[in-house]
Amino acid sequence: MSNERAYNFSAGPSMLPISVIEDAAANLANYKGCGESVMEMSHRSAEFKAILEDAEKNLRDILSIPDNYKVMFIQGGGTLQFAMVPMNLLRKSGKADYIVTGTWAKKAAKEAEKFGDIKIVASSEESTFSYIPKVKREDFRADADYVHITYNNTIYGTHYPYIPDTGDIPLVADMSSCILSEEIDVSRFGLIYAGVQKNIAPSGIAIAIMREDLIGFAKETVPTYLDYKIHADNDSTYNTPNCFAIYIAGEVFKYIKEMGGVAQMHKRNVEKAAKLYDFIDSSSLYKCPVAKEDRSLMNVVFVTGDAELDKKFVAEAKKNNMHNLNGHRSIGGMRASIYNAMPAEGVDALIEFMKKFQEENK
Numbered sequence: 547m548s549n550e551r552a553y554n555f556s557a558g559p560s561m562l563p564i565s566v567i568e569d570a571a572a573n574l575a576n577y578k579g580c581g582e583s584v585m586e587m588s589h590r591s592a593e594f595k596a597i598l599e600d601a602e603k604n605l606r607d608i609l610s611i612p613d614n615y616k617v618m619f620i621q622g623g624g625t626l627q628f629a630m631v632p633m634n635l636l637r638k639s640g641k642a643d644y645i646v647t648g649t650w651a652k653k654a655a656k657e658a659e660k661f662g663d664i665k666i667v668a669s670s671e672e673s674t675f676s677y678i679p680k681v682k683r684e685d686f687r688a689d690a691d692y693v694h695i696t697y698n699n700t701i702y703g704t705h706y707p708y709i710p711d712t713g714d715i716p717l718v719a720d721m722s723s724c725i726l727s728e729e730i731d732v733s734r735f736g737l738i739y740a741g742v743q744k745n746i747a748p749s750g751i752a753i754a755i756m757r758e759d760l761i762g763f764a765k766e767t768v769p770t771y772l773d774y775k776i777h778a779d780n781d782s783t784y785n786t787p788n789c790f791a792i793y794i795a796g797e798v799f800k801y802i803k804e805m806g807g808v809a810q811m812h813k814r815n816v817e818k819a820a821k822l823y824d825f826i827d828s829s830s831l832y833k834c835p836v837a838k839e840d841r842s843l844m845n846v847v848f849v850t851g852d853a854e855l856d857k858k859f860v861a862e863a864k865k866n867n868m869h870n871l872n873g874h875r876s877i878g879g880m881r882a883s884i885y886n887a888m889p890a891e892g893v894d895a896l897i898e899f900m901k902k903f904q905e906e907n908k
């Protein structure tokens with residue numbers, strides 16, 4: 547046991563800003579002197595209403611969300627969105643086009659197949675999802691109800707270097723593992739959704755940012771909770787929400803604002819990732835299998851080429867206070883998830899450890 551906090555490279559749930567954790571701890575039993583914990587508070591109380599309103603307002607500010615978009619906090623994480631998207635957006639032709647760039651994209655497409663005519667317009671599976679396919683407007687079916695992409699691929703360490711041009715077809719993006727790590731032009735998307743447990747809050751909710759004119763098309767058979775309109779019309783409090791996760795999300799939005807906004811986060815993320823990729827590319831032991839132009843700033847995947855040595859690396863790193871450096875169980879190797887809350891010192895410590903391990907394992 548140690549009193550020291552580790553550098554936690556987990557893909558999610560992952561590190562939160564320490565100042566947010568400490569502030570939440572100081573307010574845990576008695577939130578700002580109101581006599582109750584946020585965990586105990588009625589979701590209809592004035593205190594929680596203020597928490598929710600501030601969270602939405604700060605998210606709108608830091609992401610420059612246009613007024614014609616609704617922001618919703620919905621339980622069920624990213625996975626429930628895989629179902630809610632087709633249940634709500636297959637509203638005319640019943641067709642949707644998916645680009646498959648990893649396990650999560652594949653799961654999203656498979657779930658959608660339960661509800662409509664789904665076409666995989668491009669996939670990088672033949673090369674173990676090591677790149678992002680270049681897709682043009684003509685590749686999509688003209689009558690598709692929407693196009694779905696996974697903007698950052700958590701398991702394979704890729705990120706779209708471009709936003710696909712879908713013309714008038716609404717573009718839906720899963721941004722679970724990159725939201726708030728970079729500025730985005732929200733108006734290019736019909737719907738952005740993200741599970742919160744990487745860059746925002748403890749697990750348990752997803753955030754959906756949806757263009758208003760796309761809301762309200764769920765068929766009558768869609769369960770009430772799975773209709774975006776219910777969440778939009780009831781300001782995310784149709785039922786009892788995950789108050790604590792929403793509270794922490796709000797604190798993280800405030801923190802990002804105070805740190806200089808999403809642009810500043812992006813600058814820091816570019817610096818952290820560049821250091822790590824540069825070291826990997828120049829090293830004799832480690833290799834990053836991802837195409838350079840498609841590399842993620844959030845999830846840095848690398849291997850030694852020897853599965854036993856990879857395991858030894860992960861175990862020794864843990865002894866050195868660097869946790870969760872194993873790749874996803876489906877592909878092995880290593881993955882350093884360096885989300886917004888990972889300090890630059892954590893990346894520096896990892897590089898130092900990698901150098902030492904390389905020397906010792908020539």
Ligand code: PLP
Binds near residue numbers: 557558623626721722
């Ligand atoms: N989408 C992406 C890109 C993810 O990385 C994950 C989880 O890691 C999910 C969806 C699933 O999210 P959840 O576990 O919140 O359902």
